[in-house]
Amino acid sequence: MKKLKERIIKDGVILPGDILKVDSFLNHQLDPELLMEIALHFKEKFKHIDANKIVTIEASGIAPAVMLGYVMKLPVVFIKKKVPSTMQNMLVRDVRSFTKQRIYTVSISADYLTQDDRVIFIDDFLAYGNAARGVIDLCAQSGSTIEAMGFIIEKGFQGGGDELRHEGYEVVSLAIVDRIEDSKVIFRETDD
Amino acid sequence: MKKLKERIIKDGVILPGDILKVDSFLNHQLDPELLMEIALHFKEKFKHIDANKIVTIEASGIAPAVMLGYVMKLPVVFIKKKVPSTMQNMLVRDVRSFTKQRIYTVSISADYLTQDDRVIFIDDFLAYGNAARGVIDLCAQSGSTIEAMGFIIEKGFQGGGDELRHEGYEVVSLAIVDRIEDSKVIFRETDD
Numbered sequence: 001m002k003k004l005k006e007r008i009i010k011d012g013v014i015l016p017g018d019i020l021k022v023d024s025f026l027n028h029q030l031d032p033e034l035l036m037e038i039a040l041h042f043k044e045k046f047k048h049i050d051a052n053k054i055v056t057i058e059a060s061g062i063a064p065a066v067m068l069g070y071v072m073k074l075p076v077v078f079i080k081k082k083v084p085s086t087m088q089n090m091l092v093r094d095v096r097s098f099t100k101q102r103i104y105t106v107s108i109s110a111d112y113l114t115q116d117d118r119v120i121f122i123d124d125f126l127a128y129g130n131a132a133r134g135v136i137d138l139c140a141q142s143g144s145t146i147e148a149m150g151f152i153i154e155k156g157f158q159g160g161g162d163e164l165r166h167e168g169y170e171v172v173s174l175a176i177v178d179r180i181e182d183s184k185v186i187f188r189e190t191d192d
Numbered sequence: 193m194k195k196l197k198e199r200i201i202k203d204g205v206i207l208p209g210d211i212l213k214v215d216s217f218l219n220h221q222l223d224p225e226l227l228m229e230i231a232l233h234f235k236e237k238f239k240h241i242d243a244n245k246i247v248t249i250e251a252s253g254i255a256p257a258v259m260l261g262y263v264m265k266l267p268v269v270f271i272k273k274k275v276p277s278t279m280q281n282m283l284v285r286d287v288r289s290f291t292k293q294r295i296y297t298v299s300i301s302a303d304y305l306t307q308d309d310r311v312i313f314i315d316d317f318l319a320y321g322n323a324a325r326g327v328i329d330l331c332a333q334s335g336s337t338i339e340a341m342g343f344i345i346e347k348g349f350q351g352g353g354d355e356l357r358h359e360g361y362e363v364v365s366l367a368i369v370d371r372i373e374d375s376k377v378i379f380r381e382t383d384d
Contacts, residue, residue: 019278028279029304030254030268032261058251059270062222066255067262070224077221078251086211087220112221 001041001174004152005187007034008175014183018157026124026152027060032067038174039067042122042150045172046072051120051147053077055113055139057106057131060124064152068122077112079135081105091141095134098127098158106134108142115143126151126173129160148172156188193233193366197379199226200345200367206375210349218316218344219252224259230366231259234314234342237364238264243312243339245269247305247331249298249323252316256344260314269304271327273297283333287326290319290350298326300334307335318343318365321352340364348380 013021025031042064054076056065062078069076081104083090090107097104113119121135132149139146146169154161154173157180164171176188205213217223234256246268248257254270261268273296275282282299289296305311313327324341331338338361346353346365349372356363368380 015278021278023279023301024304028269028272028301030258030261030270032258032268033265035258036262059254059272062251062254063258063268066222066224066227066258069222070228070259073225075221076224076255080220080251086207086213087215109215109220112216 001038003037004034005175007031008153008177008185012185014180014185018155018180020153020155020177020180020185022153030063032063035063035067036071038064038152039071041174042068042172043071046120046148046150049120049147049170051118053113053117053119053144054122055079055108055119055135056122057081057135061122064124065122068120068150074120077108079106079108079138083107091138093134093137093141096130098130106131106138108138110142113138113142113144117142117144118147119144120147121149122151123149124152126154126161126171127158129164132160132164150174153177193230195229196226196344197367199223200369200377204377206372206377210347210372212345212347212369212372212377214345222255224255227255227259228263230256230344231263233366234260234364235263238312238340238342241312241339241362243310245305245309245311245336246314247271247300247311247327248314249273249327253314256316257314260312260342266312269300271298271300271330275299283330285326285329285333288322290322298323298330300330302334305330305334305336309334309336310339311336312339313341314343315341316344318346318353318363319350321356324352324356342366345369 057079148170151173154176156176178188246261249271284299340362343365346368348368370380
């Protein structure tokens with residue numbers, strides 16, 4: 001997605017450890033108009049997918065997921081990064097965070113993810129794919145199927161996306177960062 | 193907002209301790225179409241407000257805030273419920289959670305909340321107003337001004353909203369729960 005890549009180059013910040021920060025439009029401050037364009041882009045990429053639900057992870061996944069849910073007319077469920085004390089009937093899984101070097105627990109209510117669900121999983125970033133593995137496991141626990149996954153930015157050099165594709169998952173990333181060189185983002189060539 | 197109140201009656205669940213759960217359309221599973229209607233409703237209520245930014249708190253505030261940002265053509269910033277290790281220049285404040293009976297730390301980057309900002313604060317719930325107090329303090333730290341606050345559901349019997357109104361804040365709540373009686377929600381009479 002050309003406009004997204006231009007925005008990453010313009011407003012993204014590279015920190016030590018190849019961390020790409022997009023806090024000014026995606027992870028802290030949000031640009032709703034860009035998010036709507038992202039949603040329309042995902043919708044086009046997923047037009048052959050027969051899904052009935054969008055699933056994402058709090059917090060940065062929620063904005064793109066709800067926009068996509070709006071344009072695809074589908075409900076959205078966001079996975080929580082903890083196990084809420086006031087919720088019952090939760091499916092639970094531990095996930096390792098690369099950026100934050102820690103383990104966190106993700107959970108989703110079995111009321112909102114069932115064997116009848118055909119899921120598109122949406123998230124802001126794909127790196128090693130640890131969050132995606134957590135979601136795959138929660139979907140397996142619930143008996144639901146993952147029809148496709150969509151990521152706004154994939155860090156291609158960390159390999160999670162290619163592993164998922166190799167395993168047969170349909171993975172759409174709107175901008176794939178092939179490498180970071182001299183604090184500059186180099187994108188993988190894609191068809192748009 | 194009539195449609196919202198009907199939905200709360202239809203799908204809300206009352207737990208012991210007067211906790212109203214709306215997990216099926218607002219706090220865990222999200223109904224994007226309803227969220228768009230909520231955003232349009234807020235936009236109408238705020239048409240006299242000269243704001244340049246929407247501020248909310250992760251996670252449940254993000255979906256309504258990004259929808260409102262979209263229809264009002266304003267950027268959104270979501271306050272984080274922790275202090276991220278990869279972020280600098282953060283404004284920080286402790287907040288007491290009534291529902292969860294604990295203290296948590298909220299933070300926002302001073303890069304995205306400055307003295308030039310005229311803020312509409314959006315959140316899913318208003319109860320005692322503790323989160324709102326945290327946001328008021330973060331805005332004071334940054335030098336920004338709060339032009340208005342919008343909440344989807346206000347628990348009127350917990351008093352936070354009326355206190356804020358008494359202090360002169362413009363507080364718009366789309367559904368005000370006056371009390372919970374025999375596990376039934378009784379709404380305050382409002383003009384729509």
